[in-house]
Ligand SMILES: Nc1nc2c(ncn2[C@@H]2O[C@H](COP(=O)(O)OP(=O)(O)OP(=O)(O)O)[C@@H](O)[C@H]2O)c(=O)[nH]1
């Protein structure tokens with residue numbers, strides 16, 4: 001008899017990933033999409049044994065694929081000795097259950113997969129609540145057992161059959177109750193965070209938000225710009241929670257920079273909804289850095305997806321949205337392509353539209369910092385006159401603004417022109433009202 005103490009490592013769940021190719025609805029290459037789906041599966045620690053693209057000319061309501069295809073895939077699934085199948089599409093609860101029955105494996109669809117990944121990655125209280133809410137929303141509509149059940153059941157007693165009617169009703173009520181409680185809790189967390197945000201607004205620093213497709217290199221760039229070590233990995237949705245740091249831009253000007261959750265095509269609406277608060281924060285940034293993996297063959301389609309999400313985020317009143325594209329990973333490009341890309345970026349950089357960098361090697365980071373500084377440095381100039389004894393105000397101005405002119409006249413009066421963020425100007429008016437011309 002083997003002792004259960006010998007092996008503590010849980011073997012990875014063996015899986016097959018299937019991308020139903022509908023062709024008409026997306027210009028993306030099916031192979032790119034399949035690769036991405038496999039990446040998502042691996043992000044959930046699945047052992048991807050086989051990957052398959054299935055052309056879908058029409059959909060079968062009961063099983064998505066036609067019966068011949070279902071059988072064909074059954075053979076593939078058996079050959080791979082798979083325990084789970086990922087369908088890179090939305091499945092109705094009925095389709096999901098029928099496929100599970102036909103293949104005798106756990107079946108998970110794209111939304112379910114993304115929700116599971118988010119569930120594992122969430123670290124902050126708000127992140128966890130957001131994901132939990134999104135997951136309940138998804139579950140409510142289908143009432144199927146979630147992934148975690150499968151993991152718990154592994155090696156267990158096996159299936160006990162579908163839940164009965166009363167069980168489903170009970171589940172439904174439990175979910176509804178839980179949603180109400182979660183919403184209240186989330187509201188409370190956000191309320192306190194809202195207060196924090198207001199407190200932060202008093203800091204006269206412009207804010208920069210990093211956004212982009214998952215795996216584009218946001219966290220790597222964040223680390224490069226801030227000298228910190230946020231978790232960055234070749235893993236889809238490595239980052240879920242927003243991290244903020246203060247950076248010094250050229251001329252010593254400070255800015256707050258935020259790393260955020262990545263986007264993906266067909267982001268489940270449940271998630272967009274529950275991450276609304278995070279996205280709203282992005283909308284409030286003075287500058288959005290759209291980080292793109294320029295070496296990916298899917299780069300343009302990814303950019304369009306990100307832009308589509310950005311469009312849904314409201315811009316606060318009186319603010320114009322400013323987006324700078326950061327073309328990342330140029331180190332991965334072949335010399336000739338790279339030259340063309342950097343040349344194009346240089347032309348766009350003059351208009352403050354794009355900068356080509358490698359967050360990995362550091363190439364292009366200095367020009368990026370300068371472009372960021374130039375873009376957020378459009379604070380109005382304020383003319384000031386300081387009395388000889390106002391050294392404290394002088395220090396304050398250097399600390400909180402950018403001095404563009406300073407001259408002391410024969411009477412000892414110091415005349416200055418200082419660029420000040422509106423909130424800094426507000427503070428200045430309260431602190432030293434007499435020095436503004
Ligand atoms: N070669 C190369 N790899 C890079 C570069 N920037 C990032 N990477 C790699 O790309 C992968 C993803 O990087 P992350 O910084 O985690 O990407 P992210 O956008 O934060 O991803 P999520 O948080 O998952 O949305 C990691 O393996 C990085 O090492 C780059 O400039 N060049």
Ligand SMILES: [Mg+2]
Pocket residue numbers: 218219220231232238239260
């Ligand atoms: Mg990240």
